[in-house]
Amino acid sequence: MTRFLPLFLLLLAAPAAAxxxxxxxxxxxxxxxxxxxxxxxxxxxxxxxxxxxxxxxxFYFQDGALQGTARMRATADCAAGVVSGTLTAATGPGEEALPYLENGTAPSFGFDRAAGGGDEAIVAFVCGTRQSRLEQAQVAIAGTPRQAAGAYAALRALGIDDGLARSLAIRDLRTAEPLIASAVPQALQAQVRMALLGL
Amino acid sequence: MRIAAFCALALLAAGPGAAHVETRSFLVTGDEEAVLIVTLPWVATVDWENRATLWTAEGPVALTYEGECDLGFDWRRMEREPGDALLPPWLRHTAGWYEQHGHVGDFLCGNARPAMISRRMHPRRVAERFRALVAAGLRPEPARGIAIASDGAPLVDALTEADVSGALDEARERARAIIVQE
Known part of the structure; x- marks a missing residue:
């Protein structure tokens, strides 16, 4: 029971901290x-x-191939642990724009801390502190979200583990190079560089 | 004598090219006419000359500046001709802590959220994008972030009434056209 107390206090403090x-x-x-x-x-x-x-x-992928994208404009209720987003754009597998309005209204989505996974991660970042955000996401991405998402999917398909794939995907090739040279098996290094170039 | 590895690497790096200083550039502020981009060294260096570039429709103007955070900064065109009067009014003198603190002073004195320009983006492109976004009705502050963003679309989608000077939907459409046409 006591091990959950710090988390409880953190949740109480979340709005002010954010x-x-x-x-x-x-x-x-x-x-x-x-x-x-x-x-x-x-x-x-x-x-x-x-x-x-x-x-x-x-950005959504299946077997390493892009299946679609979505953009949202969101607001947060950190005390409740919820981020609510309204869809502003959606594209399909060929990156063609998809109609997304329902009766002229953009659909809404809720991301709940209690749901875990991506929901929890979005709430944690939006409601976090500078320190917790940087611990979670390291640094702002160097390229476009599309490039970082594609690089991550390609790196995972090569068998690179989650943490290293994230660290590599958010960097440009220049700042990723020391990480590639020291953390990626020699046999995969060329493929990893190609993945970061989007090739 | 053993030399610490880090020092040895620094010695190896020294040579004909050692005078080169790695820099990074920041979009500080601007308007429809001119955009101020300041260049700073990655690592503080004593002989660094304060450098900046004012990007206008006619192209870049090299600037230098002197001053301190208490009293503000005075800006000069490096070539001195045809004269400092050609600087925009907001840049001839920028305020320090003792005066009304302005955006440029906030940047130089470390109080503002910096807008660093990625190595992938040329300052000219960033400056042109900023001027176009302001001309499209965006206020300078959201325009700054969108101009440096590698993908400004999510930011444009999220603009609010407070971020534009006219109608929100029209400003969004114009901003989308600006970031998409590149």
Whole structure:
């Protein structure tokens, strides 16, 4: 029971902590969750943070191939552990725009901390502190979300483990090179470089 | 005598090219006419000359600046001709802590969230994008973040009424067209 107490206190403190941290988290787009089926990104932009608006981007994959993308405009209720997003764009496998309005209204989605996985990761990042955000996502991605999502999927398909694949996918080839040279088996290094170049 | 590995590597790196200083550039602020991009060294160096570039429709203007955080900064065109009067009014003198603190002072004195320009993006492209976004009705602050973003679409989707000077939907459409046409 006692082991959950710190988490409980953290949840109580979350709204205030998030407000303080928003002053200092560097602007940019962060990879907050990834698995072979898809990845989720949250963008931090000063005026939007001030307005309590969080841009979200999603990329979905099957067998390493892109199946679709979605963008949302989200708001957070950190005390409740929920982020609510409204769809603003969606594309299919060929990156063609998909109609997404239902009776003229954009559908809404809820991400609940209690659901675990990607939901939990999105809430943790949006409601986190600068420190917790950087621990979760390391650094703002170097390229586009599309490039980082594609690189992550390709790296996982090569057998690179989750943590290393995330670290490599968010960097450009130049800053990823020391990591490739030291952490990727020699036989895979060329393929990893190709994956980071999107080839 | 043993030399620490880090020092040995630094010695190896020294040579004809050692004077080269790695830099990074930041989009500080601007308007429809001109955009200020400041270049700083990655590692503090004593002989660094304060450098910046003002990007206008006619192209880049090299600038230097002097001052301190208490009193503000004075800006000069490096070539001095045809004169400092050609600098935009908001850049002839930028305020320090003792005056009304402005955006440029906030950046130089470490208080503002920096907008670093990726190595993948040329400052000219970033400056042109910023000027176009401001002309499209975005206020400078969201325009700054969108101009440096590798994919500004999620940011444009998330714009609010407070981020634009006119109608939100029209500003979003114009902003999308600007970031897509590249």
């Amino acid at each position: 407000q303080d941290a928003e002053e200092a988290t560097p602007r940019g787009t962060y990879l907050v969750y990834a698995d072979p089926a898809g990845s989720a990104f949250v963008s931090i932009e000063e005026t939007l943070v001030d307005s309590g608006v969080w841009p979200l981007s999603f």
